[in-house]
Structures are given as structure tokens and as C-alpha cells.
Amino acid sequence: MTEIVLPNSCNLRPASAKDIWSIRKLVLTAKLDPTQLRWQQFWVIECEEKLVACGQLRNFENTQ
Numbered sequence: 281m282t283e284i285v286l287p288n289s290c291n292l293r294p295a296s297a298k299d300i301w302s303i304r305k306l307v308l309t310a311k312l313d314p315t316q317l318r319w320q321q322f323w324v325i326e327c328e329e330k331l332v333a334c335g336q337l338r339n340f341e342n343t344q
Contacts, residue, residue, distance in 0.1 A: 286325065295322035295334065302331040 286292060295303060300319045307314050317336075325333040 287327065290325055290327040290332070292323060292325050295319045295324045299324055299331060299334075303334050306331070306334050 297319060299322070300317070303317060303319060303322055303324070304314060307317060316338075321336050321338050322334050323337065324331050324335075
């Protein structure tokens with residue numbers, strides 16, 4: 281597995297409730313479906329105190 285290294289000014293972290301509007305903005309800008317957004321399922325990359333990327337990790341029954 282390849283290690284991903286972020287610039288020193290960036291941080292990967294679990295999303296918090298304060299991130300919901302930034303997550304919504306990123307999702308809508310990418311023209312993705314905003315109906316299943318639960319900030320608790322997201323990880324975000326923050327650079328210089330600005331959220332610049334996010335990814336949602338979800339569990340589905342009967343899937344791997």
C-alpha cells in the first residue's frame with residue numbers, strides 16, 4: 281500500500297458538526313447527490329484552516 285503524504289499545512293481528520301456546510305458546498309460543486317449527507321460518515325482534508333476535500337465512508341448491509 282502506498283503512503284499518502286499531505287503538505288505540512290494540511291491535515292486529514294474525521295469531520296465534525298462544524299464541517300457540514302463546507303461538505304455540502306463541495307458535494308454540490310461536484311454535482312453529486314446531496315441527499316445522503318451525514319457528517320459523521322465523512323473524513324476531510326483541511327489546509328490552512330480551509331476544508332479542501334472530503335470523502336464519505338458508508339456501511340451497507342450484506343456487502344463487503
